[in-house]
Amino acid sequence: MNTIGIYELLKEKTNVVASFQEVEGPTPSIYVRSDFLLEAMRFLKEDEELKFEILMNQTAFHETEDSKLFWHLYFDAPKDQDESHSHEELRLFWHLYSYTHYHRVVIESSIPIGNPVIDSVTSIWKGADWLERETYDLLGIQFEGHPDLRRIMMPEDWEGYPLRKDYVNPTAYQSIDNTPSEITRSFQPKGK
Amino acid sequence: MSAALKTDYLTINMGPQHPSTHGVIRFIIKTDGEIIHECDPDIGYLHRGIEKLAESVSWQGFVPFTDRVDYVCAMNANLSYSMAVEKLMGLEIPQRAEYIRVIVSELNRISSHAIAIGAANMDMGAFTPFVHLLREREHINDLLEMICGARLTYNYICIGGVNYDLPPGFKEKTLEFLDHFEVVVEQINRLISYNQIFIKRFANVAVVPPEMAMQYNLVGPNLRGSGVKFDVRVAEPYSIYPELDFDVPVGEGYEGTLGDCYDRYLVRVKEIRESIKIIRQCLQRIPGGEHKAVVKNVIKPPKGHIYFRTETPRGDTGYFIYSDGKTSPNRLKIRTGSFTAMSIIPEIAKGVFIADLVAIIGSLDVVAPELDR
Numbered sequence: 026m027n028t029i030g031i032y033e034l035l036k037e038k039t040n041v042v043a044s045f046q047e048v049e050g051p052t053p054s055i056y057v058r059s060d061f062l063l064e065a066m067r068f069l070k071e072d073e074e075l076k077f078e079i080l081m082n083q084t085a086f087h088e089t090e091d092s093k094l095f096w097h098l099y100f101d102a103p104k105d106q107d108e109s110h111s112h113e114e115l116r117l118f119w120h121l122y123s124y125t126h127y128h129r130v131v132i133e134s135s136i137p138i139g140n141p142v143i144d145s146v147t148s149i150w151k152g153a154d155w156l157e158r159e160t161y162d163l164l165g166i167q168f169e170g171h172p173d174l175r176r177i178m179m180p181e182d183w184e185g186y187p188l189r190k191d192y193v194n195p196t197a198y199q200s201i202d203n204t205p206s207e208i209t210r211s212f213q214p215k216g217k
Numbered sequence: 218m219s220a221a222l223k224t225d226y227l228t229i230n231m232g233p234q235h236p237s238t239h240g241v242i243r244f245i246i247k248t249d250g251e252i253i254h255e256c257d258p259d260i261g262y263l264h265r266g267i268e269k270l271a272e273s274v275s276w277q278g279f280v281p282f283t284d285r286v287d288y289v290c291a292m293n294a295n296l297s298y299s300m301a302v303e304k305l306m307g308l309e310i311p312q313r314a315e316y317i318r319v320i321v322s323e324l325n326r327i328s329s330h331a332i333a334i335g336a337a338n339m340d341m342g343a344f345t346p347f348v349h350l351l352r353e354r355e356h357i358n359d360l361l362e363m364i365c366g367a368r369l370t371y372n373y374i375c376i377g378g379v380n381y382d383l384p385p386g387f388k389e390k391t392l393e394f395l396d397h398f399e400v401v402v403e404q405i406n407r408l409i410s411y412n413q414i415f416i417k418r419f420a421n422v423a424v425v426p427p428e429m430a431m432q433y434n435l436v437g438p439n440l441r442g443s444g445v446k447f448d449v450r451v452a453e454p455y456s457i458y459p460e461l462d463f464d465v466p467v468g469e470g471y472e473g474t475l476g477d478c479y480d481r482y483l484v485r486v487k488e489i490r491e492s493i494k495i496i497r498q499c500l501q502r503i504p505g506g507e508h509k510a511v512v513k514n515v516i517k518p519p520k521g522h523i524y525f526r527t528e529t530p531r532g533d534t535g536y537f538i539y540s541d542g543k544t545s546p547n548r549l550k551i552r553t554g555s556f557t558a559m560s561i562i563p564e565i566a567k568g569v570f571i572a573d574l575v576a577i578i579g580s581l582d583v584v585a586p587e588l589d590r
Contacts, residue, residue, distance in 0.1 A: 051304055
């Protein structure tokens, strides 16, 4: 089944607030509002026609003003939220696959950077455990309901979330000096 | 007297530097005597921030980094990334390049599986097969050196095709190697795969039922070892794979239970034969023509996101790329086979002997740099 068919089924059988994202580029996706995520995911896995048993991938990225892609398509995003967070947010992606019907779908959602909390899908797919830990570690998204949310790639005492666009490289870690050498700095483009 | 005796779990540490962990991985194991009660893998020792680096290099400039994601099968990693970017750009590549890509990535698959099989044997205490298989891998390294000059990290497959055409004499040498290697696979089987001592160590250990494999999103040979007949090359065909004739071997409970360590091991052995079949067909049919499409020096794929995966030796490697139309990716995420294979270890390592944990790691074919990226 293609993405538009899956979207129509989702709209028909549940009352999830979602929109179909057809954009230029190879991948259409379904945007689900973050508070309806768990309901939508449970439906996608359990419905007989869909049967998405596999969470292939879970990821996110920090979207700043200039990397905005779909903003005009957010017809159901509340207006006041837009202004208070100045269009900066974390966008999450889930790539699902079905070994029964051999189809795939991309689910996406977004949360404000000031309050990065979203439901965990570990209760639906156990494989989400480590994927969510990685997203938490590198982007600082709090997954509510995750059994063991701690850093996985970075050391436990690391500060900050490296894959955020406003992340600044630390100059030292546990008294190990990390300031760039003169040679390294000479390669950096001017003005940085 | 017995009331005064207190028993408790003993927490021991395995790694990060340990001869049988296939790289720098650490396990914190709670043991009850010889039995593992709880096993917590601690990863990240080889985290090099490749995903962060991607945000500051050009699209072509990222190809050498994909080599380092998994250096045991660098060609396949090159292929995944290049194809993901090509899909994003909507770029058509010449037919000859497609054939060369499949030949080199299948050669690399053979060498990677050779290492996997050899290392699994070495973990079980059989040193000889590993040395023999390393020698065979040298032949493949020689062939790939003929093509691109490098023996481990190739940077050969690029966006738009491949960097160099096949050198003269490559076809003959490859066919010669394949004839030789088919015999070696049989020898290795006789030496170790059908060896009762080895089977006793691997059979019925760490059984992964198909449902559990799906829950944890096991991929590649580990998934097929559990009896799920799924291969990205067949299910979501890419490149020239639809035109080729090959089987997808799955675990059948060869020496006991379906989805045990031995099934995962034997699926790899069988896959080597399928790769040999694929290379023979490609060498027979390879057309002439260009080996690279015309690509600008500075490319700017259109805005959009893609998740593209190809079948690599350690399962499917997926590249999620988000482009905002600039000269470097805005976000790039690599979902690798080792990562999900590792996440299943806490569940299947419960209640096994400490010595069998080594068998589990060996049969799952975990490679640390791919795990940590």
